[in-house]
Ligand SMILES: [Zn+2]
């Protein structure tokens with residue numbers, strides 16, 4: 139079996155992995171990095187079938203290109219397919235606004251939607267001498283690990299989390315010979331989840347009780363819903379804005395992929411939704427808590443909410459997601475400023491933020507120890523690490539357990 143990454147092995151972003159065997163030519167993920175300018179994996183050749191693990195742009199963002207060019211069929215869970223459609227349409231819109239070349243068009247998106255083969259956990263598809271079974275990967279509703287059974291058994295994890303979150307159950311190990319696993323948190327461990335959740339709730343209470351407003355910028359897919367679930371029992375004036383609102387609705391339409399449908403429905407009811415400009419004006423006047431899309435503060439409704447509180451030391455911006463270098467979120471954490479563009483013609487100007495700023499680790503990825511335990515339980519001979527800026531610390535710990543570890547670079551072919 140020959141493997142070659144088209145991207146996303148040695149970085150977090152723009153994933154794509156080719157797997158070639160006697161009869162099978164398969165592609166796992168085809169994504170993009172939503173940076174400025176956007177980054178793409180190497181061009182994929184035609185394949186027999188593609189497999190998508192979940193609906194984050196770094197895994198799915200270039201599927202319209204693939205399906206538009208070759209008519210490739212894509213295996214995924216139905217909820218991932220729903221969310222992918224929304225995300226790639228949005229990324230096309232953003233490329234237009236920012237003036238970058240568009241790698242695909244609306245027609246390609248329609249083609250992609252016709253090419254999805256939707257399946258659920260526990261189901262099996264035959265392709266090129268493999269039986270491929272879907273397993274839950276934790277991480278997000280619908281996130282999937284693929285187990286390929288042939289002469290040997292190979293598992294491709296995509297992004298994964300092994301402990302239970304509010305929104306989804308954790309992933310369970312799958313016995314295999316080869317484990318191709320994400321390693322985002324290699325070398326780092328999370329603080330205990332319950333403790334972080336309690337601290338977040340306490341901080342939000344403190345901010346509201348001193349007369350301030352808590353702004354929680356969140357990624358639309360997964361994090362918005364997780365934060366709403368954590369805050370749902372508070373009796374404050376709470377609002378949700380941005381694309382995360384639509385994603386919540388999508389999840390409730392497919393409750394079989396959600397850990398606790400009733401809790402998510404209750405959370406949705408507790409938050410007022412910003413649907414119109416009038417709603418947003420009302421939220422800006424009266425909200426005590428705002429959960430809003432624009433997780434890295436680079437655009438979206440979050441900027442108007444920040445503008446309202448930037449000089450108010452009673453208020454707080456509470457971040458919970460990964461802040462990529464060069465993003466406003468990263469700038470805020472490190473220098474206490476964000477860059478704001480007043481109009482499209484003007485250059486961005488730095489704005490000093492004087493309200494409280496704090497970050498909470500609500501990651502949806504397994505940490506170093508979680509990954510190591512997962513490897514032990516899957517008990518493979520060979521582990522391939524991907525989706526990480528620094529795989530070495532984890533590779534060392536896995537090798538110490540007597541297993542072979544491969545750290546591929548993009549465009550480098552290797553055998554399993
Ligand atoms: Zn992900």
Ligand SMILES: [Zn+2]
Pocket residue numbers: 151194196197297525
């Ligand atoms: Zn990812």
